[in-house]
Each structure stands twice: as C-alpha cells, then as structure tokens.
Amino acid sequence: MNSWYVVLNHLPDMLYGLRYTFLIAIVSLALSMVFGGLVISLLRSKSAAIRAMGFLYIQVFRSLSPYVYVLLVYFALAGATGWKMDPITAAIISLTLLNTAYVAEIYRSVLLTIDGGQWEAAAAMGLSPWKTNSIIIWPQALRTAIPLLLNQFIVILKDSAIVGVIGVKDILYVANAQASITYKQFEYLTAVGVIFILIVFVLSRLSMSLEQRLAWKH
DSSP: OHHHHHHHHTHHHHHHHHHHHHHHHHHHHHHHHHHHHHHHHHHTOSOHHHHHHHHHHHHHHTSSOHHHHHHIIIIIIHHHHOOOOOHHHHHHHHHHHHHHHHHHHHHHHHHTTSOTHHHHHHHHTTOOHHHIIIIIIHHHHHHHHHHHHHHHHHHHHHHGGGGGGGTOOOHHHHHHHHHHHHTOHHHHHHHHHHHHHHHHHHHHHHHHHHHHHHHHHO
C-alpha cells in the first residue's frame, strides 16, 4: 500500500508531464496532415519524377523507428548544422517527418474511395482542378479520413513516449525520474501503462463511433 501511495502522491506531477505528451502528439499530427497533403500532391503529379519523389519519401520515412528519428534530429542534425534545438521542437520534427508518410498513405486510400465521376462532373461545370479539389474532393476525403487520422493520433501518442530520451519532461520522463529516487520502478511504470491504456481506450472508442456514424451516413 505504501508503494502505491508514493505513486499517487506524485500523480499530479505525472499528469503535468502528460501535457507535453499531448502537445507533441497534437502538433505532430496537425503538421503531418499539412505535409501529408503535399506528399499526396507529389504522388498525383503528371510528372513521373515528381511522383517518384513522393513515393521515395514515403518509403524512406516509414523504414525507421521513431526512436531513431528522435536521436537523428536532436543529436545528428544539431551536430551537422550547429543548430541547438529545443527537445520539444526536435520531438515534433521527428514525429512529423515519420507520420507525414503515414498520413499521406491515409489520404491516398480515402481518395481512392471517391467516385471518379465527380472529377468529370466538375470539369463539365468548368471548375478548375484547384476548385475541384478544394470544394468537392478534399472535403469528402477529410471527412472519411477522420477515424483513420484519429487512429494515427493514437499511434503518435504512443510513439511520443520515447521523447524522454532527449530530455522532454513528459509523463514517462517524470515517472522514470521519480522511480529512480524511490526505487519503485514497477509501480511508476505500471501507473504510466494504466494511464496510456485509459487514454487509448477512450480514443479508440471515439474512433469507432465516428467510423460507424460515417458509415451510417453513407
């Protein structure tokens, strides 16, 4: 009982660290959605060379683990450029680079579900490709992609647990720091695990609910 009381006593500190976990995950997903759109535009280009660039980005940035990206951006990139970046910035850049590739794949999959006849109808109405995309195609694609993007947010949230290795004081960093002082590694790490399980459960249920609503509307 005393062991768990120590953990509960430091629970506010751990939850305070959770704000960095969510900050990094939210910003990384938002940026990945923007840059994922740019990558998918490369894949849909008429130029074979530009399409190859988009394909290469996806293949390269999906090939390494988040842990490697965090170390590369924070240590290797800083060493090569002399730019001493903030740990949170490095974490966001790392996870954005990785998840842009996955978000681009999400966009590609949902765009394939849109009826190609809509392009022909838009062209017949005299709409430019830009207006066709912004008014007709992408609103549908993003609505369909919401559950998939929420699932990707869950992945980013779990991946962000490794950012403590570069000094981000997230929930796992705080738990490890307290565990090293109190020698209650099992209790602290179990508490972190329970918190993540609860968060992922809630987000997963939300994703399933959104997916069912979208399926019902269709």
